[in-house]
Amino acid sequence: MPKDTSAPATGIGAATKRREDIRFLTGRGRYTDDINLRGQAHAHFLRSDVAHGRIRSIDTAAAEAMPGVIKVFTAADFASAGGLPCGWQVTDRFGQPMQEPKHPILADGKVRHVGDPIACVVAETLDQARDAADAIVVDIEDLPAVIDMKAALAEGAPKVHDELTSNLCYDWGFVEENKAAVEQAFRDAAHVVSLDLVNNRLVANPMEPRVAVGDYDFATDMHTLYTTSQNPHVIRLLMGAFVLGIPEHRLRVVAPDVGGGFGSKIYHYAEEAFCTAAAKALRRPVKWTSTRSEAFISDAHGRDHLTRIELALDADHMFTALRTETYANMGAYLSTFAPCIPTWLHGTLMAGNYRTPLIYVNVKAVFTNTVPVDAYRGAGRPEATFQIERLVDKAARELGADPVELRRKNFITEFPYQTPVAVVYDTGNYHATMDKLLEISDRAGFEARAMESQARGKLRGFGIAHYIEACGIAPSNLVGQLGARAGLYESATVRVNATGGIVVMTGSHSHGQGHETTFAQVVADMIGIDAGQVEIVHGDTANTPMGMGTYGSRSLAVGGSALVKAAGKVIAKAKKIAAHLLEAAEGDIELKDGTFSVAGTDRTVDWGAVCLAAYVPHNYPLADLEPGLEETAFYDPANFTFPSGAYACEVEVDPETGAVEILAFSAADDFGNIVNPMIVEGQVQGGLAQGIGQALMEHCVYDETGQLLTGSYMDYAMPRAEDLPLFRVDHSCITPCTHNPLGVKGCGEAGAIGSPPAVVNAVLDALNRGGHAVSHIDMPLSPARVWAAINA
Amino acid sequence: MQSFDFVRPSSVAEAVAALGAEDAQPLSGGQTLLPSMKQRLAAPAVLVSLSGIAEMQGLRREGDSLVIGGATTHATVARAARTDFPALAELAGNIGDPAVRNRGTIGGSLANNDPSACYPAAALATGATIVTDRRQIAADDFFQGLFTTALEEGEIVTAVRLPIPQRANYQKFIQPASRFALVGVFVASYAGGVRVAVTGASGDGVFRWTEAEAALSDRFAADAVTGLTVEAEGMIGDLHGTPAYRANLVRVLTGRAVAAAG
Structure with missing residues (x-):
């Protein structure tokens, strides 16, 4: 049964305000750039201004002689360091491992994208470092750049990495064994609908740019890295073991308050390794803070897929097969999780919400002379959802079917459901979310509204999308088989203090998600105390158990489950103590509202007294039970979780200018049980803003020589509040996850996954209703593109 | 820095x-x-x-003209021109964001002559006079291409004198990223005729659309420009719009400016 979310005070289901917002909104957050260590020096990277070139020479003599310069580093200083590692190895459709190039900390021999770091000046002040960087003389022989993915795979194309056989990272087929059956189904189909589309390249643009501060304590041989990371333990493991050769007990990684990540702060970046190594080399702290301009050419980008997708249907409009061919841009190097995004986070979602029995997904991952591409909010799932939901809409138009009814007809309705693309959906109810959507979006009233728009010379359109996503990554044994070079469990330590207050140390990391509020709600709810008695600690490898961090909407589903396990162990032990104090059998002890009682009696002892007894064990079963009340748990999920939802966008298009205005946007999501509805709504709204940004505005563009044309906010269009409508968000459709203790699924990425196809479908609906037979427009649907489509 | x-x-x-x-x-x-x-x-x-020079601050009415000190901020113009010249006040109130409007000045904008800036359209459409520390320059002579003006080295725009039109309106279609004018059209109607100035569109910077001026001087109505065509050649083509798109916007926005001017 869904958990009752009516109105508890501070526990699970309470819409409490985020406790962390007090410090964020009053300017008291402590971000990495706020960390300034005694004796700190400043690093400035000299970055390539060409996309592809051979480094003939680097002359640092003039720079080294400049005021305040401590040292100028080049690749030669990192000869003994390892390269930046890739955390996922994809096996191609011929059974061969992907091509995996080296990724040096500083460019070694060649530069491979605009922004590739060539040298780094460390100086007393940042201005001195920048001045000196201008004095470094780099002689680069320009090489032809490969930017277009298909051109990069052409015979004789310039190679991004000379040591590889080509620019093809892998050619992946999924499920390869289904390929022949899929092709047969297409031959037998009554209707085939196809679509060529682009999933536009994006820049994550978190509000806080990346920062790294390296520190080294010569006395204790301890390294510390303060960094803007979503997963400090992962950075410690990757950087310590693979790059710098520092054992984990000599390396501490701290990610304090982090101002947004959206995926771009998952990865281990060169600047982190640089500052850590330079701090030891120079025996003083070294700090680097990215400028916004630098972020555009050094933060991993997102999306950038080129796809042809085809759907086969029978005479009754039932989907019989789906096949795709996608080119996925990897950029110049493999970022930490890049190979996994277009494969295991994309191909496995190609069933969508539909009973398509046969699916074949082909993905060619390609190296180009561009910034590395990796996960960005949704990561693979937005790409899958966009393809499916655009194609289903196109099918409805071509077949003269109602887009809602065509979807409903093909919805999966029985769970668990084994998809033909490996994953098993444990639960869901897609008709329920569709019903809710039609209600909150007032689809029934659309025709009247469309007439009203028409009277004003505007074209009104209504677009639908339904999504499925896989969150809570992931069962470690499964991802290990799929090529992950890490486990994907999560951890928590619940430390109860002598007077009853609780400190929870979690391996996941909050950079906007609100863990400090929601995790406290979960623990408080389990014990029956006020959430104010629970403090959440995260972000420091020195005081949190090894955990894999926050991404993929996994924190509550995986980290929260670890928390429940650890709190459960604490409660079990506390019950033993209570049984001793109450002179009763352990099995008779009940915990409710922070009070232990003996079932069926009025004998009680409160939470505080039990905690005190654990730490002042005068009257305590010392022979059988250790003193103290602190437990750690690791939780490895049994499956992904599968949130789903139905989204509707209502737009008005100005046919004279192509301008699109979003008049209404409605989202009916099924996230399973909800811990804090207010935070869920905030997460959905943020995701919608980014999804609408992708659909209408955001686009990262390179020219043919590899220069980034959208290297600042003058040309990269970020959505603003005024570009967005007031959202209608509903999450009352609840099918709890069947395999985690809270029944939760995850909500962080949904908005960014479900919204782009809804927006594009709405614009196309508006145009077609207005008599403009336009079958597709690639994102972003800028006014110029929409106008061009109308006037084609 | x-x-x-x-x-x-x-x-x-x-x-x-x-x-x-x-x-x-x-x-x-x-x-x-x-x-x-x-x-x-x-x-x-x-x-x-130039912000500490009192004589370069503020607005004053001189007969049928509005004289604005060169160091007057957009925010001040947005506030103080509302009665005398509402179309100009509205233009100023939609430049950039509050931070830009409270620092940026009319003299700075005109001297910079960014091809996508708003003020050059207003100055050219009103036939304004640019007053400098050493002379007075007609707007028609002042703007000389992208980021280029008649100003000499060290010459300061101390004030701008704008003849107040009987009817006027500025239509700005924003470039989605920068929020500058992808195309902006200022239409100003005087007893002696109509002037139409276009910013954002041309590779040569702000310009007057003379065909529209003739048509509108003849008949000041939105549909007077419907049949006109704007040549795409010479228009800016970039990520945010082709020359043909910008040419279309010039015509559409001119019609809308006329309609809004009443």
């Missing part, structure tokens, strides 16, 4: 003297100059701030 000297004179004469220094540059709001300096694309040795 590299080091520089900063002076803040209190009179035009002092400012002119200060600008005689080597590599000196006037600072009048700095909404373009300061970002350029932060990017190390500009590194003047001396910045001469």
